Amino acid sequence: MQNVISDPDQAHEHDSGEERKLIGDRGYYFLNRMQGETGVNISACYQCERCTNACPVSHFMDIKPHQTIRYVQLGWREDLLKSSTIWICLSCEMCSTYCPNEVDVAEIINHLRNMAAHSSITPKERSLAVFHQTFLEVLQKSGRVNEFRLMNAYYSKPGILKERVKQGILVEDLLLGMTLLRKGRLKLFTPKSRAIKEIKKVYSQKRGEIV
Amino acid sequence: MRLSFYPGCSLEGMANDYARSIDAVFKDLGIELVEIKDWSCCGSTAAHSLNQAMSAVLPARNLAAAEKMGLDLVSPCAMCFNRLRFSQNMIKKKVFDIPWPVTGNIRVHDMTRFLAEPPMIKLIKERILKPLNRLRVVCYYGCQMVRPPKITGYTDYENPQTIDRIVAATGAKVIDWSYKATCCGASIGVARKEIGESLTRRILQKARQTGAEAIVVSCPLCQSNLDMIQKDRSKRHTPVFYFTEFLRLSFEEHGDPKWFKMHFTDPVPLLKTKGLLS
Numbered sequence: 001m002q003n004v005i006s007d008p009d010q011a012h013e014h015d016s017g018e019e020r021k022l023i024g025d026r027g028y029y030f031l032n033r034m035q036g037e038t039g040v041n042i043s044a045c046y047q048c049e050r051c052t053n054a055c056p057v058s059h060f061m062d063i064k065p066h067q068t069i070r071y072v073q074l075g076w077r078e079d080l081l082k083s084s085t086i087w088i089c090l091s092c093e094m095c096s097t098y099c100p101n102e103v104d105v106a107e108i109i110n111h112l113r114n115m116a117a118h119s120s121i122t123p124k125e126r127s128l129a130v131f132h133q134t135f136l137e138v139l140q141k142s143g144r145v146n147e148f149r150l151m152n153a154y155y156s157k158p159g160i161l162k163e164r165v166k167q168g169i170l171v172e173d174l175l176l177g178m179t180l181l182r183k184g185r186l187k188l189f190t191p192k193s194r195a196i197k198e199i200k201k202v203y204s205q206k207r208g209e210i211v
Numbered sequence: 212m213r214l215s216f217y218p219g220c221s222l223e224g225m226a227n228d229y230a231r232s233i234d235a236v237f238k239d240l241g242i243e244l245v246e247i248k249d250w251s252c253c254g255s256t257a258a259h260s261l262n263q264a265m266s267a268v269l270p271a272r273n274l275a276a277a278e279k280m281g282l283d284l285v286s287p288c289a290m291c292f293n294r295l296r297f298s299q300n301m302i303k304k305k306v307f308d309i310p311w312p313v314t315g316n317i318r319v320h321d322m323t324r325f326l327a328e329p330p331m332i333k334l335i336k337e338r339i340l341k342p343l344n345r346l347r348v349v350c351y352y353g354c355q356m357v358r359p360p361k362i363t364g365y366t367d368y369e370n371p372q373t374i375d376r377i378v379a380a381t382g383a384k385v386i387d388w389s390y391k392a393t394c395c396g397a398s399i400g401v402a403r404k405e406i407g408e409s410l411t412r413r414i415l416q417k418a419r420q421t422g423a424e425a426i427v428v429s430c431p432l433c434q435s436n437l438d439m440i441q442k443d444r445s446k447r448h449t450p451v452f453y454f455t456e457f458l459r460l461s462f463e464e465h466g467d468p469k470w471f472k473m474h475f476t477d478p479v480p481l482l483k484t485k486g487l488l489s
């Protein structure tokens with residue numbers, strides 16, 4: 001039998017499938033930054049995979065929770081921000097609760113999601129990101145979130161209607177909406193909170209505007 | 212006894228039957244709930260996902276209002292409770308600037324744990340007119356109420372007991388099961404249907420396997436997820452109750468089928484066969 005490694009040509013062929021990533025010094029930089037911002041000791045992770053095993057949605061993720069931690073240690077920032085993991089995560093806190101080293105995995109994923117939201121990278125799970133965004137917009141407009149207003153706003157986002165028609169959920173959603181209305185679970189009008197102005201002000205401060 | 216009450220957005224819309232049953236139960240128990248004036252949304256998952264600072268600031272407004280009243284706060288919604296506790300934590304750490312005067316020193320109760328304290332259980336037992344002793348149920352807690360334990364303060368986060376104790380006080384048989392605190396998918400089902408459904412279906416299936424006739428929950432989102440997944444008129448129905456609906460049923464001699472008209476899975480046939488509803 002031929003040894004793969006002893007044959008330089010074949011070894012090269014074997015390598016060409018995957019691009020090799022260099023670590024360099026950015027792993028150290030990104031790790032420190034993440035540890036500083038989240039207050040979590042990320043270096044304590046010894047890859048026992050307890051987080052991934054506890055996660056209810058790990059099989060929908062492209063980078064598993066324990067790999068996420070490793071990626072942070074290596075400084076592979078854009079891979080993380082481009083991943084579906086950060087949007088699929090439910091923040092159910094199973095990973096953080098069961099980590100033997102008290103690495104707050106959910107907090108790290110949440111922080112990465114925050115970073116992705118403030119970056120120019122298009123989220124891999126666009127519909128999920130858009131839903132969060134819509135929720136906050138409705139919140140800013142009325143101080144409280146009404147389900148009817150939320151779904152209306154969500155549907156009027158670019159691309160969402162088209163996507164849902166393609167998936168065949170539109171008719172189902174309309175029927176569900178009708179049933180909910182009939183049952184009295186969906187209220188078209190609910191009182192707004194007077195907090196709108198205050199909330200908007202805080203938002204603009206958070207964006208760095210000096211009010 | 213007076214408490215400030217933070218209902219949360221769900222209780223105005225999807226879960227307004229929960230709100231009504233809470234009103235009835237607390238009136239029966241003689242505890243006054245004072246709704247926080249002009250409360251605003253806690254920010255829920257969206258705020259902490261996209262803007263962590265807002266997730267600490269938004270609930271702080273409600274905490275400030277409760278502090279002004281000088282009353283401890285009770286929240287029926289699991290997510291609101293979690294966010295209020297988180298915000299309280301952050302206020303004490305002084306990490307974010309809060310534009311409202313707030314110290315974070317009031318106690319934030321989650322409604323189930325408040326009612327599961329021994330004196331409250333005693334009070335509940337005194338009020339029961341109609342024991343529900345022919346029902347076999349499982350209690351489902353979801354994630355946000357129990358996890359992360361550092362914030363919620365639950366020490367028995369693997370096998371929480373609060374709803375179990377309340378439901379057991381009404382006389383119903385509570386079945387032990389291992390999916391009490393498994394995630395139901397929360398709002399992921401809106402944008403990614405298949406993920407949400409796979410998680411909710413598993414919980415429903417496991418609940419049925421235990422032989423339970425109904426599921427008792429405290430979280431509005433868990434209720435709508437578990438309830439709405441059964442909308443396709445399948446052969447088998449497992450009604451999903453709020454724990455306050457359960458209490459209300461046992462507090463009154465003659466229940467009213469109208470209380471349950473907002474449910475997708477009609478619990479009236481089940482209750483009628485058990486002789487709990489005429």
